[in-house]
Amino acid sequence: MESRGQDWRTILLSISGIGGALAAFSLAALIIVYTAFGLLRQNYPQNNQTTLQAVVVASGILLIGLVFLPSGFYSIQRLRGEAIPAAAPKLLTIWQGILLLLLWAGAALLAQLLINSDILMWFTPPLYLLAIGTPVYFLVRLASGGLNAGSRQRIWGVVSTSIALGTTLSIITEMMLVIVGLVLVAGYIGLHPELLAAIKQITDQITNTSSIDAVLNAVGPWLNNPLVFLLALLFFSGFTPVIEETAKSIAVWTVFDHLDSPAQGFVIGALSGAGFGLFESLLASATPDSGWGATLMIRGGSTMMHIMTASLTGWGIASLHAGRTGGGRVASVIVRYALAVCLHGLWNASVIMIAFGSLRMPPNMDAPDLVGKVLIFSGVSVLVILCLTIPLALGMINKRLRTAIPFIPTSLLENLPNLPLSDEDGEKRKGVQ
Numbered sequence: 001m002e003s004r005g006q007d008w009r010t011i012l013l014s015i016s017g018i019g020g021a022l023a024a025f026s027l028a029a030l031i032i033v034y035t036a037f038g039l040l041r042q043n044y045p046q047n048n049q050t051t052l053q054a055v056v057v058a059s060g061i062l063l064i065g066l067v068f069l070p071s072g073f074y075s076i077q078r079l080r081g082e083a084i085p086a087a088a089p090k091l092l093t094i095w096q097g098i099l100l101l102l103l104w105a106g107a108a109l110l111a112q113l114l115i116n117s118d119i120l121m122w123f124t125p126p127l128y129l130l131a132i133g134t135p136v137y138f139l140v141r142l143a144s145g146g147l148n149a150g151s152r153q154r155i156w157g158v159v160s161t162s163i164a165l166g167t168t169l170s171i172i173t174e175m176m177l178v179i180v181g182l183v184l185v186a187g188y189i190g191l192h193p194e195l196l197a198a199i200k201q202i203t204d205q206i207t208n209t210s211s212i213d214a215v216l217n218a219v220g221p222w223l224n225n226p227l228v229f230l231l232a233l234l235f236f237s238g239f240t241p242v243i244e245e246t247a248k249s250i251a252v253w254t255v256f257d258h259l260d261s262p263a264q265g266f267v268i269g270a271l272s273g274a275g276f277g278l279f280e281s282l283l284a285s286a287t288p289d290s291g292w293g294a295t296l297m298i299r300g301g302s303t304m305m306h307i308m309t310a311s312l313t314g315w316g317i318a319s320l321h322a323g324r325t326g327g328g329r330v331a332s333v334i335v336r337y338a339l340a341v342c343l344h345g346l347w348n349a350s351v352i353m354i355a356f357g358s359l360r361m362p363p364n365m366d367a368p369d370l371v372g373k374v375l376i377f378s379g380v381s382v383l384v385i386l387c388l389t390i391p392l393a394l395g396m397i398n399k400r401l402r403t404a405i406p407f408i409p410t411s412l413l414e415n416l417p418n419l420p421l422s423d424e425d426g427e428k429r430k431g432v433q
Contacts, residue, residue, distance in 0.1 A: 007078070010078045010153070011079065013075040013153070013157045013160070015072075016068070016072075016160065017068050017069065017071035017073070017156075017160055018068075018072035018076075020064075020065070020068035020163075020164055021065045021066070021072060022065075023065075024062065024064050024065030024068065025062065025065045027058075028058040028059070028065065031054055031061070032054070035051055035055070035058075038051075039051060048118065049288065052121055052122070052288055053287055055122075055125055056124070056286050056288060059126075060128070060129070060282035061282075063129050064279060067159060067163065067278070068160050068164075071157045071159070071160040071161075074151070074153035074156060074157075077153075078153055084152055084153045085151070086148060086151055087148065087149060089140075089141055089145050089147070091145040091146045092138070092142050096141075097142070100137065100138040101138065103130065103134050104131060104135050104138070105297065107127045107130040107131040107134065107296070108127075108293045108294075108296035108300075109293055111127040111288075111292060112292050112293025112294075112296075113293075115289075121288070128285070128286075128288075131285075131296040131300070132278065132282055132285065132296065132299060134300075135303055135304065136274050136277065136278050136303055139270070139274065139303065139304055139307045139394065140271060140274050142398065143266065143311055143394045143397075144267040144398070145398060146402045147263045147267050147401060148263075149267040149268050150255075154268075155271060157255075158251045158252070158254075158268050158271045158272055159251075159271050159272070159275040160275065161251040161272075161275075162248060162250075162272040162273070162274075162275030162276050162279075163276070163278070163279045165247075166250055166251055166272065166275070166276050167247070167275075167276055169250065170243055170244050170276075173243045173247070174239075174240065174243055177243075229352075232352050233349055233352055236349070236351075237345040237346075237348045237352065240345075240348060241309075241340075241342075241345040245313060245341050245344055247276070248269075248273055248276050248309070249272070249313045249314070249317065249337070251268070251271075252265065252268050252269050252272055252313065252314045252317050255268060259318040259321045260318075262315050263318075263401040263404070264318055265314040265319065266311050266315040266397065266398075269310040269311040269312065269313050269314020269315060270307050270310060270311040273308070273309060273310025274306070276306050276310065277302060277303030277304075277306035280299075280306070281299035281300070281302060284302075285299045301383070301386075301387050302347075305343070305344060305347045305386070305390065307394070308343065308390045309340035309343050309344050310340070311397070312337075312339055312340045312343075313336055313337050315336055316332050316334075316336030316337060317333055319332045319333070319336075320332065320333045343386075346382065346386070347383070350380075350386070351379065351383070352379070353378055353382075354375070354376055354380060354383075357372040357373065357374070357375030357376035357377075359372075361373070361376070
């Protein structure tokens with residue numbers, strides 16, 4: 001058993017878990033109170049979309065706060081010297097998987113239908129949380145079923161660390177990269193005054209019109225420039241995957257010395273990706289609009305990608321620790337990390353192709369744009385293939401890892417949740433079938 005108060009990670013998790021939960025709850029309450037005062041000052045305006053969006057954002061922040069709570073709770077238990085139960089998720093059955101997929105799609109579709117009703121629209125925030133949370137649960141169960149990543153403190157600690165640390169570092173790094181890019185662009189424009197005049201003209205056209213067609217006509221020549229397309233690919237398919245996959249691996253590295261099998265690293269990585277994807281999806285889909293249902297479905301796919309790539313990196317990191325030494329283990333980390341980055345980059349490149357292809361084919365176009373059609377078809381095809389193969393890959397890797405661990409009798413498995421998991425005993429178990 002760990003000595004009380006001597007594990008600095010447990011102390012940090014208790015502080016960050018409780019502090020993160022309180023901060024999230026306070027922010028959600030502040031948003032609701034601010035919105036309520038705004039309604040009173042405006043004498044309840046008829047347009048409720050802004051109010052609904054505030055409620056949706058507050059509900060998402062509230063869910064994040066709830067995710068932080070178990071980490072703080074179990075960490076405090078550990079500091080008090082109490083035993084922490086093991087986390088041994090069961091295998092996901094086919095029928096359970098089908099029901100979860102139907103629940104995910106049903107919540108997204110129902111949210112889209114209710115958004116157009118002035119009364120029923122207020123029931124959409126729970127559907128929003130359900131549409132975002134269900135695929136996260138489904139994919140984590142698919143990756144972790146039958147495997148044991150350690151204590152519940154470790155499980156929830158990795159998720160909260162990924163949200164608090166992984167997403168924060170990713171956002172800061174990407175913002176710094178954007179700032180550097182803007183400075184370089186500003187310097188280039190400063191050396192070419194004619195570009196400044198052209199940009200000013202486009203800005204005036206956009207400012208003086210409310211028509212989306214006029215906006216597309218104004219920025220179309222710039223967006224159709226191959227250089228802009230290549231720069232977008234470089235940022236979103238090159239820099240972004242490297243930054244985010246590195247950020248997601250931080251939560252795995254924090255428990256590196258506790259990873260005693262590749263199976264544990266695979267599950268821990270999946271949980272880190274789940275926390276990252278949950279946070280990103282809650283923020284990216286918090287705007288109820290005419291395409292909200294599609295956004296909720298698409299965000300589930302993005303979360304799937306984050307879980308898959310992070311689990312690959314975690315698998316490699318745990319292989320390094322389990323092997324202790326050897327160039328082959330180091331190569332395993334590098335190869336799996338590179339595979340995760342490439343998979344992430346391919347996903348983002350497909351989205352970029354669809355976006356730029358759509359910009360080349362406005363509704364009022366007289367003749368179809370061949371390049372736009374090719375970009376859209378290629379991007380959609382790749383995304384469909386990835387959406388079909390990634391869940392299969394998660395299940396196949398999970399099965400491979402389960403067959404590589406010793407069988408534990410059912411009688412022992414039933415008593416496992418009541419046993420402590422620490423450096424001296426339970427955390428040394430390599431897996432549970």
